[in-house]
Amino acid sequence: MAERPEDLNLPNAVITRIIKEALPDGVNISKEARSAISRAASVFVLYATSCANNFAVKGKRKTLNAGDVLSAMEEMEFQRFIAPLKESLEVYRREQKGKKEARKDKDKKADSEEQDKSREEEEEEDERMEEEEQNDDEEVDN
Amino acid sequence: PGVAAAPPAEEPGSGSLCAAPLRLARLPLARVKALVKADPDVSLASQEAVFVLARATELFVETIAKDAYVYAQQGKRKTLQRKDLDNAIEAIDEFAFLEGTLD
Numbered sequence: 001m002a003e004r005p006e007d008l009n010l011p012n013a014v015i016t017r018i019i020k021e022a023l024p025d026g027v028n029i030s031k032e033a034r035s036a037i038s039r040a041a042s043v044f045v046l047y048a049t050s051c052a053n054n055f056a057v058k059g060k061r062k063t064l065n066a067g068d069v070l071s072a073m074e075e076m077e078f079q080r081f082i083a084p085l086k087e088s089l090e091v092y093r094r095e096q097k098g099k100k101e102a103r104k105d106k107d108k109k110a111d112s113e114e115q116d117k118s119r120e121e122e123e124e125e126d127e128r129m130e131e132e133e134q135n136d137d138e139e140v141d142n
Numbered sequence: 143p144g145v146a147a148a149p150p151a152e153e154p155g156s157g158s159l160c161a162a163p164l165r166l167a168r169l170p171l172a173r174v175k176a177l178v179k180a181d182p183d184v185s186l187a188s189q190e191a192v193f194v195l196a197r198a199t200e201l202f203v204e205t206i207a208k209d210a211y212v213y214a215q216q217g218k219r220k221t222l223q224r225k226d227l228d229n230a231i232e233a234i235d236e237f238a239f240l241e242g243t244l245d
Contacts, residue, residue: 008173008177008180009173010169010173011169011173014169015203017168018168018200018203018204019204019207019222021204022203022204022207022208023207023208023222026220027211027214028220028222029207029222030222032224033210033222033224036224036244037206037207037210037227039243039244040202040203040206040227040231040243041203042177043239043244044199045177045199046177046180046181048199049177049181049187049195052195062185063185063188063191064186065187065188066193066194068191069191070194073198076239077235077236078198078201078205078236081198081201085194085197085198089190093190
């Protein structure tokens with residue numbers, strides 16, 4: 001509880017790797033620059049979260065969803081992120097579905113209520129996903 | 143089994159912006175989630191939301207690194223320095239939210 005939000009940071013090794021892969025070979029990054037980018041990334045998450053939350057509130061929802069985050073990107077003028085994010089989300093959803101199917105096969109008993117609840121949520125999201133595919137809209141709207 | 147035909151997940155370079163658009167997040171979702179939870183106004187975030195946030199953050203890091211690098215190039219340097227970042231933040235509208243937050 002003693003940590004301020006700005007102090008929560010993301011792993012340096014991962015941040016460094018992402019930076020290096022974005023830059024041409026042979027380019028280095030100073031420790032100060034790397035650390036500043038890492039902090040910027042944390043601020044980005046906080047800002048995007050706050051922005052996304054506004055959309056959730058507008059939609060009278062208590063749970064922040066993927067659509068809210070995409071709307072936040074639009075709002076923050078990072079529209080060019082939206083297409084690659086949607087692609088990644090597709091892959092992520094398929095993977096989650098695959099995992100769930102594997103779990104269902106192993107676990108035919110309805111012993112955990114939590115699984116059922118999350119399955120319901122996923123099914124709602126699947127329906128929404130189908131709607132989105134039909135509309136083929138840039139903006140994700142609930 | 144039963145999953146509709148999907149484009150192969152491991153195609154490198156098939157995306158637009160970044161190195162591995164179809165790869166899952168490299169940033170650990172738990173850490174991203176900790177940041178999300180730090181916001182007192184947020185009650186809950188779906189797993190998908192955290193995932194998209196993580197991916198967006200990766201894209202952001204790529205973007206800001208590239209934009210800052212332009213300044214290093216101008217200074218004929220091969221090492222990205224803090225001042226390059228400051229220059230990028232000052233010059234680029236989308237980074238305005240960062241002003242004053244990195245010190």
